[in-house]
Amino acid sequence: MRYIVIGAGAVGGTIGARLFQGGHDVLLIARGAHHDALRRDGLRLITPESTEILAIPTADGPVPTRDGDVLILATKSQDTIAALGPWPTGLPVVCAQNGVANERMALRRFEHVYGMCVWLPAEHLQPGVVTANGHPYSGMLHVGRYPQGVDELAEQIATDLGKRGLVGRAVPDVMRWKHGKLIGNLGNAVEALLGRVDGIIEVVTRARVEAMTVLDTAGIAYSTSEEEAEGRGRRVDVRPVEGAQRGGGSSWQSLARGSGSIEADYLNGEIVLLGRLHGVPTPVNEVLRREADRAAREKLPPGSMRLETLRALIDERCAS
Numbered sequence: 491m492r493y494i495v496i497g498a499g500a501v502g503g504t505i506g507a508r509l510f511q512g513g514h515d516v517l518l519i520a521r522g523a524h525h526d527a528l529r530r531d532g533l534r535l536i537t538p539e540s541t542e543i544l545a546i547p548t549a550d551g552p553v554p555t556r557d558g559d560v561l562i563l564a565t566k567s568q569d570t571i572a573a574l575g576p577w578p579t580g581l582p583v584v585c586a587q588n589g590v591a592n593e594r595m596a597l598r599r600f601e602h603v604y605g606m607c608v609w610l611p612a613e614h615l616q617p618g619v620v621t622a623n624g625h626p627y628s629g630m631l632h633v634g635r636y637p638q639g640v641d642e643l644a645e646q647i648a649t650d651l652g653k654r655g656l657v658g659r660a661v662p663d664v665m666r667w668k669h670g671k672l673i674g675n676l677g678n679a680v681e682a683l684l685g686r687v688d689g690i691i692e693v694v695t696r697a698r699v700e701a702m703t704v705l706d707t708a709g710i711a712y713s714t715s716e717e718e719a720e721g722r723g724r725r726v727d728v729r730p731v732e733g734a735q736r737g738g739g740s741s742w743q744s745l746a747r748g749s750g751s752i753e754a755d756y757l758n759g760e761i762v763l764l765g766r767l768h769g770v771p772t773p774v775n776e777v778l779r780r781e782a783d784r785a786a787r788e789k790l791p792p793g794s795m796r797l798e799t800l801r802a803l804i805d806e807r808c809a810s
């Protein structure tokens with residue numbers, strides 16, 4: 491079995507590296523300067539325990555595939571359709587992404603779709619380099635068939651992930667885990683806009699409470715923060731790598747890289763969409779989605795907004 495990891499950034503790079511270290515056949519798909527650095531120097535995986543250079547086969551686009559290949563999609567959600575476009579639709583696809591919209595997009599074309607709920611604190615800010623801050627394991631990954639169920643392949647993937655540095659678990663209700671993680675990821679936009687400032691938690695909590703009201707109204711099940719803490723707390727402690735650049739989560743990194751786009755539409759925006767479908771107002775997530783999008787489009791650095799400004803925009807939207 492060969493794992494083709496589409497999007498070899500913080501999450502894809504770490505998953506690919508760990509599978510490769512576990513003895514699996516891996517191909518990383520990357521673009522631009524990152525691809526060139528990977529081809530030239532290998533992937534530099536920095537963890538709290540060690541730094542390793544891994545000569546993982548890399549390509550900058552689709553390659554001829556064979557039976558037994560598995561696509562691990564680790565791009566941002568806004569890139570899903572373009573990223574999957576060129577690949578044969580008979581291959582299984584595992585969406586190792588934030589949000590809950592990717593599996594459905596994949597299922598339009600691919601018959602065998604899996605969700606993966608990824609809790610993996612990592613950074614990718616420099617070409618060829620991925621820093622994984624989890625300790626003693628780099629990440630905790632729940633995998634299952636979409637929309638539900640477990641099959642042999644899900645079990646196999648969970649086992650393969652668990653061979654080196656990750657905890658893999660096959661679960662029958664992966665979207666429940668992914669909806670729980672979605673609630674956690676609503677803070678990504680706040681961190682990207684404000685940076686890690688005191689008082690951030692107040693805005694994050696407002697976004698999460700709003701989301702839980704929406705999900706409860708829609709009758710969508712989600713894993714609780716206690717369940718998540720139970721599963722990952724003992725296994726994935728965040729331990730910043732000494733001397734390495736320490737930034738923020740994936741949306742913070744999108745702004746730091748000046749990538750011009752951000753995942754907020756599939757995180758805060760997912761709550762806005764569900765709110766509209768089920769008649770629940772979502773002013774907090776609306777403002778977060780809008781402001782994060784604007785910051786990305788204008789290529790503002792992370793932390794460009796003041797807490798008071800964001801609070802005022804939210805209060806204004808709540809009052810309107």
Ligand SMILES: CC(C)(CO)C(=O)C(=O)O
Binds near residue numbers: 611612675738739741
């Ligand atoms: C919570 C975290 C850091 C872990 O995977 C994440 O999901 C993100 O940065 O988007």
